[in-house]
């Protein structure tokens with residue numbers, strides 16, 4: 156199984172390597188653009204697993220060092236929390 | 250970057266790129282779009298991306314109906330190789346007070362005059378459309394199945410790619426820092442990467458529109474207001490339409506992949522540029538949404554973020570000319586600029602190329618001058 160199309164870059168959001176490469180071809184130069192268009196890095200782990208792989212692709216495609224690529228932001232909450240528990244907290248505070 | 254252009258558009262959100270597209274489609278050459286960050290980095294990339302036609306005035310009905318017509322065929326028109334994910338899963342708008350019921354009745358009469366088959370739902374019908382809604386306090390609802398949503402990143406990217414193919418220069422990471430005028434006419438755009446001589450500048454700067462206005466000496470009464478939003482993990486399909494309650498001031502929708510997005514307005518939000526997210530929002534949002542749609546208490550929040558509404562004093566967009574020749578405004582969208590962007594961009598392009606306007610009355614109803622004349626626009630159906 157060395158078919159490039161089958162390589163999954165982001166397991167949480169199910170994004171293939173070929174999709175990332177296509178977006179780079181379409182003109183994306185930053186991780187943020189790729190994240191928004193592909194939903195990679197937007198899964199449960201928020202990119203802890205996939206973002207380095209994508210940064211490597213960007214670095215290769217644009218011949219820039221990986222340190223020059225701005226990592227995307229981690230959005231709160233850092234761990235998932237249910238709406239039910241949040242609502243309870245709100246009711247307690249009232 | 251070129252140092253000459255016919256038109257410089259400030260802002261790489263949906264409004265800016267759509268205007269560039271409508272202009273080049275009409276044969277205007279030498280267009281440059283300036284974006285200080287990346288495409289969709291402003292409100293566009295942070296928005297709920299809902300598209301509704303259930304409005305309460307002729308103006309907003311015309312803007313939104315015309316835009317939905319364009320969205321239906323936009324992907325083909327722009328020859329976009331990916332999916333802009335336009336889907337018409339409807340908007341469900343519940344009423345909780347007598348006053349809202351009265352208003353919705355008036356709205357629906359007007360909406361039907363415009364050919365929209367909006368449905369009137371008694372409480373007993375509501376669960377057919379939103380099976381998980383709690384009926385407590387619910388007095389009626391309206392539902393229109395041709396409202397919907399689309400993917401804001403892909404829609405912006407689709408316009409941008411079509412623009413680039415046709416020859417528009419989109420300059421990312423390039424900030425407009427000043428505007429040169431002479432005898433009340435636009436002369437040049439001063440950017441962080443050099444000066445561009447030009448005849449026209451379009452202010453499509455979203456939450457920063459008032460700052461760009463000042464650069465040309467035009468005072469725009471818009472201000473920015475933070476709005477927060479969250480998304481949950483994907484769960485089993487529970488409801489299809491966007492649920493939007495004016496009473497609770499929130500909206501929520503389950504996306505095709507099962508994740509649920511939701512946002513709620515905060516009446517105490519200060520007027521300032523701010524995109525921080527807060528824990529308080531999570532609690533407030535959760536408390537309201539689980540009251541109206543109780544099964545959502547099991548959904549788990551994965552991410553939250555915030556964006557800015559660019560508010561105008563009457564919560565209605567400012568689309569039009571200014572006292573400076575060649576300086577155009579497309580701003581103050583007050584939280585619904587995404588859904589009308591096809592019409593906004595068409596109107597600005599028509600204005601700039603002296604074509605007859607698709608909605609002629611915008612010249613006197615949505616212009617900047619209305620605030621000075623004291624002719625505020627009144628739309629009863631905004632959150």
Ligand SMILES: Cc1cc2nc3c(=O)[nH]c(=O)nc-3n(C[C@H](O)[C@H](O)[C@H](O)COP(=O)(O)OP(=O)(O)OC[C@H]3O[C@@H](n4cnc5c(N)ncnc54)[C@H](O)[C@@H]3O)c2cc1C
Nearest residue numbers: 260262264285291292293296297299425455556586587588
């Ligand atoms: C949480 C939230 C939910 C929303 N939900 C909906 C919805 O469901 N439906 C809907 O229709 N609308 C919704 N909106 C509103 C919608 O997002 C906006 O009205 C719309 O995206 C405005 O697009 P724009 O292109 O005019 O502005 P923006 O997308 O904000 O773009 C302006 C751009 O200008 C750039 N810029 C600013 N100043 C300069 C400068 N000096 N030089 C260069 N570039 C500059 C910014 O970086 C920015 O990218 C929502 C907004 C928020 C915040």
Ligand code: FES
Nearest residue numbers: 165167198202205
């Ligand atoms: S692997 Fe991409 S978000 Fe988790």
